[in-house]
Amino acid sequence: MTEQHDQASWHLETSLVHAGDRTAPPVATPTVTPIYTSTTYLYPTLDELDAAFVSGEGYFYTRYGNPTVAAFEQALAQAEAARGAVAYSSGMAALHAALLAASTPRGETAPRPTSILAARDLYGSTTVLLEELFAARGAQVNYVDLCDAEATAAALQAYAPVVVLAESISNPLLHVLDLAKLVEQCRSYGARLVIDATLATPVLQRPLTLGVDLVVHSATKYLGGHGDAAGGIVAARTGLLHVTLVQQSRLLGATLGPYEAQQLQRGMKTLALRMERQCANAAQVAAYLTTHPAVAHVYYPGLAEHPGHTLAAAAFGGRFGGLVSFELAASTALPRFVDALRLFLPATTLGDLYSLVSVPALASHRELTPEQRAERGISAGLVRLSLGIEAIDDLLADLQQALACLEAA
Ligand SMILES: Cc1ncc(COP(=O)(O)O)c(C=O)c1O
Known part of the structure; x- marks a missing residue:
């Protein structure tokens, strides 16, 4: 930490590195959230830094949390009526994270090889993700037409999936899911329901209010809306799922950058x-x-x-x-x-x-x-x-x- 009174004695090289930084935060509140590019945060003493690590609150390292990213997460969580949301560097990273969190048993931190029942009609890379990163590593992945309630009931019975994955409006054939019915079916078989709501957005439907467990968005699409920022985000219905997402995102490391977070949050305003x-x-x-x-x-x-x-x-x-x-x-x-x-x-x-x-x-x-x-x-x-x-x-x-x-x- 640098003290103001030391600065007069600095050599040019030292001034160039330190002058202007770590001044007091502005007294008045900025109207919009600034882009915090700092990867680290300072505490007055080592004990206080240690306490921040222990509590997990506050900011210390950007992969563990960043105020600009948090603002975007808060905006989306509120739009989706979620307990919390976690942002990622792309929609695919968000889908990956949602599938891992949904396949983590309650009370545990590590995902288990799992059984996933997925809609047949999904964005192409989502199907490839299921095949190449999940099925290839031992997960059971089965597909069904989730718009067909009878076929869905039969598949839930036959495969006993831990996770069900679908798009609320599918890309590109625009099938529409009966989410209330699907929530009921998933609950009666104990499966967690993950919905990719990229095409519907919270403007058309808020899946968590219907009982869906996790909602995923490719924020690259409607949320950002201007074709200039890639990102993804997962919103959780329960505190437990939110905590799981937070813990796992720190290890996955597909963190959203602060510049993109600011652009995506600005996009959401319109x-x-x-x-x-x-x-x-x-x-x-x-x-x-x-x-x-x-x-x-x-x-x-x-x-x-x-x-x-x-x-x-x-x-x-x-x-x-x-x-x-x-x-x-x-x-x-x-x-x-x-x-x-x-x-x-x-x-x-x-x-x-x-x-x-x-x-x-x-x-x-x-x-x-x-x-x-x-x-x-x-x-x-x-x-x-x-x-x-x-x-x-x-x-x-x-x-x-x-x-x-x-x-x-
Ligand atoms: C429905 C849907 N989900 C997820 C994705 C993946 O998003 P991203 O390209 O941001 O990784 C896409 C991309 O087109 C998509 O259409």
């Missing part, structure tokens, strides 16, 4: 506004695509013919999400259609405030084998649109001209 606009744009795009002869099928929970429509209408407060997927009548026309788009950006992500187009077989699900894609209904002609906040007329005009290119060819 999440509700963005979602309203993105859902409204998606509804209009879905309605338009159903009328076009070059389009064979549209997947969108807001359409009356979508199998999850009634459920989604009740669960999501009249919004149906910002993604629309569809099959072109001629899958060979797909590259021409995507290349002809001018406003929709062909970027492999979703949830940003600009509109995006992606081909799941080539992007989000390219790591799956052709057989795995076929089992999951992900065809070569499937297109996924993520609607941004642009003016709807410009978006419709862009789709119209790109589809017209197919007719002309």
